[in-house]
Amino acid sequence: MTADTMQDEFLLVMTTCPTKDSATELAKALVEAKIAACIQISAPVTSIYSWEDEISEESEFALHIKCMAKNYPALENKVKQLHPYQVPELIAVSLTNGLPAYFDWIKETTTP
Incomplete structure (x- = not known):
């Protein structure tokens, strides 16, 4: 897998929660x-x-969330639904380099 094929395919999404319980609940749901x-x-x-x-x-x-870029809309909807903040931080960064086997695992794990 080259950087060109990975670009915009995988994301690192960041958010914060006020408590460990709310962070854990959100993480488990995603x-x-x-x-x-x-x-x-x-x-x-x-x-x-x-x-x-x-x-x-x-x-x-x-929270540092690893996901497929195609899942971002569903991720955003779920965060808005479950997050205790009126305006939660939600920032996504494209991952362009990384261990190919790790990217394969992300893909396999997030495919129903």
Whole structure:
């Protein structure tokens, strides 16, 4: 598999959740639905952001979601449905290089 054939085929999607329980619930729902192959949940991180004209500082759990690009619309819908935030962070980055066997595993794991 070359970088050309992988481009835009695989994504790393990032979001955050306010609690470990909400992060775990979201991760399990995405993997069980075969929308994502693997989701890593971080230890708490500190997020500083502006919301409704105020600077906020919160502890959150970061999720790194590995999936197929074709599954992004379903992933976005599921996150909006289950996420406790009014406007959740949802950022996707195309993966253009990586271990071909890992990309094969993502493809196999997210195909119903």
